[in-house]
Amino acid sequence: MKLLTTLVCTLSLMFQTFSQEQKTPSPILFIYDASGSMWGKLDGKTKKEIALEVLTTSVNNLPDNQNIGLMAYGHRKKGDCNDIEFLVDLKNASKTHITKAVSNINALGKTPLARSAALAINSLKESKTKATIILITDGIESCDGNICDIVSKAKTDGIDFKLHIVGFGLEEGETEQLKCAANAGGGKYYDAANASDLGKGLTEATNTTVDDPPGNFSIYATKNGEPVDAWVRIVKTGTNKEIDGTRTYRDTGWVHLPPGKYNMIVNPLENTKINGTTIIIESIKDKIGHKTVSFDGGKINLLTLNNNEGWDATSKVKTQEGKVVGGSRTYGRTQTIEVNPGTYDIEVMGLRMKGLETKYTIEDVIVESGKTIEVSHNFKTGIAMIGVKSGETLVDAVVSIKEKKSGKNVAGSRTYTSNNSNPREFLLNPGIYEVKVSAVKKEYAGKKETFTIQVKQGETVTKIIRF
Structure with a gap:
């Protein structure tokens, strides 16, 4: 019995360990912008305050077994392009450590995007760790370097990471290099004009990690030739099961789809006059798929x-x-x-x-x-002419017609006593019908008859009942 108990405990421990290993996600590293421009205001609050609130919410929504690191730049010295520091190590599992560190950050310096990305990526290379990097910035590069070049080279060198960039309050012409870097890093660029956009961007970024399989189907939405920000949901055809989803942010969105057919549901997030649409798409094994969704009619x-x-x-x-x-x-x-x-x-x-x-x-x-x-x-139809007579006198009668196999009532009317309605014309789909005729007038009380007719396409069948 002792041996059996020991064996059960050992197997249980092995299973729990295996389960934890399987479910433990790769770490997430936040790179936080602490440049002086973070004191700028949006909707009555500084960008620094908004970033703290939104980042706290996003971090608290992460799984309990998620390791989270934090890097900041520009938080100690003005005008120093090397003012970059790891504030929380990637092995950290405490959400509180992250939120406290962010709340204590001052906003002083420059925006060394390329140097920050290089430092973060090199740390992954040295520790042989794969991770999701999420860069939050309210400005463009203000030191020497090109972040897109840094990220592209790192990917060529085989370093395993995914880079998302959230541009907070940037102007339209300032985003090209950031989009290039996010794309090179296998991630996305999220444009955030306010707290709501920042929250949505961080939510999607933290849920689209380096552990996810790479996208194999891209979506681009347009209206009158211009890109449209749209939310995309992918549902398995014939079910309500959602397989994947993405947001285009006026750019290309990516999803990962196993081979098969899907309903792609696309809803614009701007210009409320545009209605959403659903398109059937197919993912083919070992092929990259693409669909441009134009909302032109x-x-x-x-x-x-x-x-x-x-x-x-x-x-x-x-x-x-x-x-x-x-x-x-x-x-x-x-x-x-x-x-x-x-x-x-x-x-x-x-x-x-x-x-x-x-x-x-x-x-x-x-x-x-x-x-x-x-x-x-x-x-397809044919015609059935149903009439009722007594001798040469037209008889008013009720005609009821059932489709014979199903027993379903499909037609009914009265013949009356006019040559225009007796015989009564019925336009019917081809098939076999059971017809019941019942006299209406007292002098023919109780007179009725049931019979079967076959209606053929393009042909007329006539049946005159005599009472």
């Missing part, structure tokens, strides 16, 4: 037919989530429907006809920006 030319001739029908254009975004009545002619680019289902319903095939859904219609797609559906 595309057109559907819809034609509905019956027995190969123009036929009146109603239509609904639906997103993959079932939202109706367009539609029309065709009147037997081609109707043009303009919608955002995306993948749609078009539900058409033929008018006047009865049966089990009066509705049809044209699935997975792909609409592309600036293009017109031709779409049509051809319904």
